[in-house]
Structures are given as structure tokens and as C-alpha cells.
Amino acid sequence: MEALLSVNxxxxxxxxxxxxIISVDNIxxxxxxxxxxxxVGESGSGKSVTALSIMRLLGKGxxxxxxxxxxxxxxxxQLDERQMRDIRGNRISMVFQEPMTSLNPxxxxxxxxxxxxxxxxxxxxxxxxxxxxxxxxKVGLPRPEAIMKxxxxxxxxxxxxxxxxxMALSCRPQILIADEPTTALDVTVQAQILQLMxxxxxEAGTAILLITHDLGVVAEMADRVLVMYAGQIxxxxxxxxxxxxxxxxxxxxxxxxxxxxxxxxGEQLESIPGAVPTRYQSLPGCRFYNRCHLATEHCRGHLPPxxxxxxxxxxxxxxxxxxxxGNLNRSEEGTHDES
Ligand SMILES: Nc1ncnc2c1ncn2[C@@H]1O[C@H](COP(=O)(O)OP(=O)(O)O)[C@@H](O)[C@H]1O
Ligand SMILES: [Mg+2]
Numbered sequence: 001m002e003a004l005l006s007v008n009x010x011x012x013x014x015x016x017x018x019x020x021i022i023s024v025d026n027i028x029x030x031x032x033x034x035x036x037x038x039x040v041g042e043s044g045s046g047k048s049v050t051a052l053s054i055m056r057l058l059g060k061g062x063x064x065x066x067x068x069x070x071x072x073x074x075x076x077x078q079l080d081e082r083q084m085r086d087i088r089g090n091r092i093s094m095v096f097q098e099p100m101t102s103l104n105p106x107x108x109x110x111x112x113x114x115x116x117x118x119x120x121x122x123x124x125x126x127x128x129x130x131x132x133x134x135x136x137x138k139v140g141l142p143r144p145e146a147i148m149k150x151x152x153x154x155x156x157x158x159x160x161x162x163x164x165x166x167m168a169l170s171c172r173p174q175i176l177i178a179d180e181p182t183t184a185l186d187v188t189v190q191a192q193i194l195q196l197m198x199x200x201x202x203e204a205g206t207a208i209l210l211i212t213h214d215l216g217v218v219a220e221m222a223d224r225v226l227v228m229y230a231g232q233i234x235x236x237x238x239x240x241x242x243x244x245x246x247x248x249x250x251x252x253x254x255x256x257x258x259x260x261x262x263x264x265x266g267e268q269l270e271s272i273p274g275a276v277p278t279r280y281q282s283l284p285g286c287r288f289y290n291r292c293h294l295a296t297e298h299c300r301g302h303l304p305p306x307x308x309x310x311x312x313x314x315x316x317x318x319x320x321x322x323x324x325x326g327n328l329n330r331s332e333e334g335t336h337d338e339s
Contacts, residue, residue: 003030003070004174004207005054005092010067012046012053022281023049025231026067031175036198036208038222038239040215040254044276045228047211051177054209055094056084071174089120093168095161095197097180102164103152109136109163110148113170120171135166140196158189162196169200176201179211194221215258219243227251230280230287233306236314247315249292286318294319 012024024046031037039047052058054069056076068075076087088094096102104112113132117123123131129148136144139162152160161181168176178197182190198221201208210221218225218239225242227235227250235248246252253272274291277283286292286299299318306314309321 001032004033004072005209006030006068006070007050007054008068008070010050010053010069011065012049012058013063013065015061015063020281021279022065023231024053025281027226027228027231027233028067029226029233029236031207031209033174034202034205034207035223036201036210036221038210038212038218038225039228040212040218040225041228042213042254042276046231047213047228048179050228051094051179051209051211054177055088055092057088057094089116089173090171091173092175092177093171093173094177094179095164095168095181097183103160105152107151108148109150109152109155113148113163113167116167117170131170132166135170136163138169138200139163139166140192141166157185158193161185161193165193165197165200169204169206172204173206175207175209177209177211180213181210182217183212183214190217191220197221215254227254230276232287232316233314234288234316236306238312241310241313245310245313247309247313247320248288248317249294249319250288253291286316 007030008028009026010024010028011022011026013020013022027050029037039050041047049058053064058064064077067077069077071087071091076084079087103109110129110132113135114125114128117128117131118125121128121131132148133144136147141147141159141162147155155163176197181197182193185193194217197208200206208221210217212218222239224236224238226233227248229250235242235246235251242251243255246255250272257271272291277287277290280287283289284303285301286295286304289295289299292299294317296319302318304316304318306316309315
């Protein structure tokens with residue numbers, strides 16, 4: 001199937017007092033119509049900057065240094081701001097982690113929802129009101145007419161996030177970008193909101209670009225998964241392979257650090273020792289080098305390419321699949337020969 005969104009060699013940087021920081025470094029991926037692609041990785045790996053680059057909502061001091069972002073074949077990086085406003089909300093919508101910051105506290109829910117609908121769907125006031133009520137009912141909010149008259153602070157976090165989803169989906173976008181959409185919510189509410197998002201998007205054929213640090217969410221929601229580390233993609237695979245045969249040592253580390261029901265409360269969970277390197281753009285080699293149990297001298301000096309190690313599974317690691325017979329377990333045990 002043709003890709004709906006193709007990100008090709010995107011590079012996004014910030015100019016800071018400490019110099020230039022490359023937050024997203026040459027990443028490429030695509031999203032097919034109706035597909036859910038998850039981007040996963042620890043905090044600071046460049047997930048939000050990727051999303052904001054696609055929306056072209058990066059703040060001051062940021063710049064997209066290179067690459068293309070093709071939506072149905074058109075490079076949206078070449079559009080002017082007026083054309084880009086047409087795309088936002090109409091064809092690509094975004095839901096953020098904290099809905100309070102995206103809702104205006106001084107206007108009612110109804111006012112804000114109707115305004116967005118009038119703008120994007122070119123409906124008159126009355127039609128927009130009807131659409132708004134319909135959408136609030138769709139996202140499972142009881143008594144939508146009453147909620148229309150409420151101010152954001154009167155709603156719980158979960159209800160606000162439902163309103164945001166209603167707003168994001170009211171214009172039937174082709175893609176919904178959801179950046180940690182449930183991180184601020186209780187676990188039970190999280191599951192309900194994700195389920196809702198999934199159902200509504202499936203129904204409308206909307207693709208989802210889902211950003212999360214939570215592999216449980218990935219397992220529930222995703223078709224494909226990108227694992228990001230220090231501004232780069234280190235693994236790109238379908239969700240089943242990610243959980244059955246993760247290959248990058250970082251992906252494996254992330255999977256080991258998921259809380260498990262069979263581990264008693266007091267027991268230590270395994271997590272990846274060390275931290276994401278700062279100023280990683282000056283490192284010549286693999287950015288995971290300082291935390292990797294497979295690392296060799298070669299890894300320190302040479303950045304591994306993102307290579308297809310198995311059909312449909314791309315991994316950025318010198319050590320994975322190194323032995324000729326493709327026996328991954330051998331290299332895991334630390335076959336550090338430099339051939
Ligand atoms: N406005 C900004 N100015 C400078 N650096 C930024 C800015 N926003 C993000 N960064 C840097 O970009 C990197 C990636 O950030 P981000 O995409 O927010 O990570 P994630 O969403 O994966 O937690 C981080 O190192 C962060 O410090
Ligand atoms: Mg983020």
C-alpha cells in the first residue's frame with residue numbers, strides 16, 4: 001500500500017546558548033493509511049520533536065535542517081504558513097499529553113469545539129453545534145449538551161482528553177498524532193482513552209502516529225514500531241517481532257524494564273544502566289555505546305547503519321546478526337571479534 005506520510009531523512013536542530021543541538025538526526029519512516037505506528041524511547045530521545053516537526057509547530061530557535069515530509073506525495077516542508085494551517089486539523093491532527101495546555105481556560109468547551117469545527121469543516125454555527133454534540137457523545141462523554149457549557153477546569157483530566165480527541169477527530173483527519181496522550185492520566189482511564197482512540201480511528205480509517213515511552217501501550221495499539229535513541233531510529237519493525245524477537249540491545253533493555261506481574265513487589269526490575277549521552281552529535285560511533293553490553297572498540301568509533309537484519313526488521317547495531325549463520329544468540333553472549 002502507498003504511504004500516506006513519508007518522513008525522509010528529517011533533521012531538526014535547536015540553537016541554544018550551548019550551541020547547536022541536533023534533536024532529530026536523519027530519521028526516515030512512513031505511515032500507511034489506517035496504520036498505527038508507534039514511536040517509543042526514553043525521555044529526550046526526540047519523539048516530540050519528530051511530531052512537532054511534522055506539524056511544523058516547533059518553537060523559536062528550532063529549525064528543520066534537512067529532509068522531506070511527504071503527505072500524499074506533497075512535501076509539507078515546502079508549504080507556506082497559510083497552506084500549513086489548512087493541513088493542521090484538516091488532514092493531520094494532534095493530541096498532546098496535557099489537555100489543559102491545549103484548551104483555553106477562559107472559553108467553554110462548546111465554544112472551542114464549535115470554533116474548530118466551523119473553521120475546518122466550513123459549517124455554520126448551528127451545524128457546528130450539532131457536530132460538536134455528536135462528537136462529544138462519540139467520545140463517550142455523558143450529557144454532551146451540559147458539557148458544551150462547561151469550562152475546561154470543571155472537567156477531570158480524562159474528560160478533557162476525551163474532549164481533545166473529539167476536537168482532533170471532528171474534522172476526519174487522515175492522521176492523528178498522539179504524543180503521550182494518556183501519560184498524565186490514571187491507569188484505568190488510560191486504557192479507556194486508548195481503546196476509544198483506537199476504535200474511532202479504525203472506524204474512520206484514520207492512521208495514528210502514537211508517541212509513548214510505555215511498551216504496554218505499544219503492545220495494545222501499534223502495528224509497527226520505531227525505537228528511538230538519542231535522536232536516531234535504532235530499530236524499526238512490526239509489533240509482533242518487536243516483542244518476540246527484539247534485536248537491538250537497547251530495545252531488549254527496554255523490554256526487560258517493563259513491570260511484570262510475576263515479579264514480587266520488593267524485587268528489583270532490570271533496567272538499562274547508565275543514561276542517554278548528552279551532546280551525542282559529537283560522538284563518532286554508536287550512541288548506545290556507553291550503555292551496551294555488546295559494545296566493541298569498533299562500535300565506539302563507527303556509527304552503525306540502520307540495516308535490514310531480517311525481512312521487515314531494521315536494526316542499527318554492528319553486533320546484531322554478525323555471525324555468518326545469523327545466530328543472534330552467539331553475538332549476545334559476547335562474541336567480540338573484530339572481523
Ligand atoms: N525548545 C527546545 N530547545 C532546545 N532543545 C530542545 C527543545 N525541545 C527539545 N529539545 C531537545 O531535544 C531533545 C529531544 O527532545 P524531545 O523530542 O522532547 O524528547 P522526547 O519527546 O523523546 O522525550 C532533547 O534533548 C531536548 O532537550
Ligand atoms: Mg516528548
